Amino acid sequence: MLTVRAPATSANLGSGFDVFGVALSGPADVLRVEKATRTTLTVVGSGSQYIPEDPKKNTVGAVVDELDAPARIRIDKGVRPASGLGSSAASAAGAAVALNELYDRGYSREELVPVAAKGEAVATGEAHKDNVAPSLLGGFTIVADGCVTTMESDLSFVVCLPDVVVSTSNARKVLPDGARLDELVETVGNASTLTAGIARDDPYLVGRGMSDPVITPARASLIDGYETVHNRAVEAGAAGVTVSGSGPGVIAVCPDGLQRRVAAAMVGGFEDCGVDARAYQTGVGEGAQIVRNERNSE
Numbered sequence: 221m222l223t224v225r226a227p228a229t230s231a232n233l234g235s236g237f238d239v240f241g242v243a244l245s246g247p248a249d250v251l252r253v254e255k256a257t258r259t260t261l262t263v264v265g266s267g268s269q270y271i272p273e274d275p276k277k278n279t280v281g282a283v284v285d286e287l288d289a290p291a292r293i294r295i296d297k298g299v300r301p302a303s304g305l306g307s308s309a310a311s312a313a314g315a316a317v318a319l320n321e322l323y324d325r326g327y328s329r330e331e332l333v334p335v336a337a338k339g340e341a342v343a344t345g346e347a348h349k350d351n352v353a354p355s356l357l358g359g360f361t362i363v364a365d366g367c368v369t370t371m372e373s374d375l376s377f378v379v380c381l382p383d384v385v386v387s388t389s390n391a392r393k394v395l396p397d398g399a400r401l402d403e404l405v406e407t408v409g410n411a412s413t414l415t416a417g418i419a420r421d422d423p424y425l426v427g428r429g430m431s432d433p434v435i436t437p438a439r440a441s442l443i444d445g446y447e448t449v450h451n452r453a454v455e456a457g458a459a460g461v462t463v464s465g466s467g468p469g470v471i472a473v474c475p476d477g478l479q480r481r482v483a484a485a486m487v488g489g490f491e492d493c494g495v496d497a498r499a500y501q502t503g504v505g506e507g508a509q510i511v512r513n514e515r516n517s518e
């Protein structure tokens with residue numbers, strides 16, 4: 221039996237739609253996995269009542285198939301589904317790490333990215349990799365043209381999760397079909413600024429790059445209270461604020477010492493709009509880890 225902790229992630233960061241992702245130090249899914257002749261799933265924890273235990277409908281089932289590695293799997297959800305915090309990806313990444321180890325498949329973490337992405341196709345219909353890459357590799361990740369680049373970072377974030385549900389598949393349906401040239405120029409500029417900010421661990425540069433004129437405005441309209449929460453976070457000292465993944469989570473990058481104030485301001489902003497919310501004071505974290513290995517006692 222293996223126990224794996226796989227972290228929540230925040231994709232896009234505004235200007236990096238389907239490209240940027242960051243592993244968060246918390247929350248996380250915890251998976252207990254042991255070999256079996258047939259795959260069975262149990263799901264407990266945050267939002268587990270909305271997650272199918274049928275392996276064909278769960279992201280981990282696709283990973284089992286890809287690795288030809290049947291198993292008895294118990295998922296303890298720390299990452300609520302339809303949160304914008306890479307819930308479906310955390311389970312897929314955790315399963316990929318556990319099954320690769322249990323069945324001695326020998327894949328590197330980079331090679332597990334497309335394997336875990338098959339799980340995302342189960343959740344959203346598209347095998348996008350911008351959540352599974354950071355959940356597997358940790359740090360800040362750039363997924364572009366089949367290549368994954370990772371960068372370490374020490375930045376601090378607040379992620380505020382309202383008590384509403386936005387599924388990735390619905391949040392992709394509101395996106396426009398195309399963008400104008402000036403919007404493209406603005407987005408490339410912001411993405412470049414953000415990447416430079418990660419390289420320098422500079423929250424102000426990252427914050428300046430954390431916006432885009434096309435994707436974020438379309439998604440923000442699905443989140444009651446977004447404008448208020450955005451403004452409150454900035455007033456409290458956040459260096460940048462945007463929709464986390466496809467929402468409804470909202471992520472703020474914070475200069476040192478301001479996380480608590482920003483977290484309270486964001487929760488208060490949602491509450492003033494009649495929406496319950498909770499905040500995670502978090503930072504850039506590591507990729508999925510095997511926290512317990514009882515293989516030798518099998």
Ligand SMILES: Nc1ncnc2c1ncn2[C@@H]1O[C@H](COP(=O)(O)OP(=O)(O)OP(=O)(O)O)[C@@H](O)[C@H]1O
Nearest residue numbers: 278279302303304305306307308311343388465466
């Ligand atoms: N192991 C799993 N964990 C979470 N959700 C799962 C899992 N397996 C299947 N799902 C389904 O995937 C959907 C949630 O995925 P979705 O991509 O919408 O949310 P998310 O992963 O939190 O968001 P985002 O990708 O924007 O960060 C739900 O319909 C849920 O039932």
Ligand SMILES: N[C@@H](CCO)C(=O)O
Nearest residue numbers: 231238350388465466
């Ligand atoms: N890049 C994907 C990630 C979902 O978390 C999207 O924004 O739809």
